[in-house]
Amino acid sequence: MARNTSLEIVSELVANVLTIEVAEGDRVEAGDTVVLLESMKMEIPMLAERAGTVTAIKVTVGDVVQDGDVLVVLD
Helix, strand or coil: CCCCCCEEEECCCCEEEEEECCCCCCEECCCCEEEEEEECCEEEEEECCCCEEEEEECCCCCCEECCCCEEEEEC
């Protein structure tokens, strides 16, 4: 049986999506910024927790995300 090794990067607060720093198919390293959020005039980088390949981007620039919303999926 195949094991699911995907990792979802989720928002930790209510914020606006300011920029998306990756594209589907991009390889990222642990600590790379994948999405930049903005909340209360502060920019909050959302980081990859481990190396992987971006398999899905679940938001677009300008979206308002809630705590727990999936932003990016890595494989």
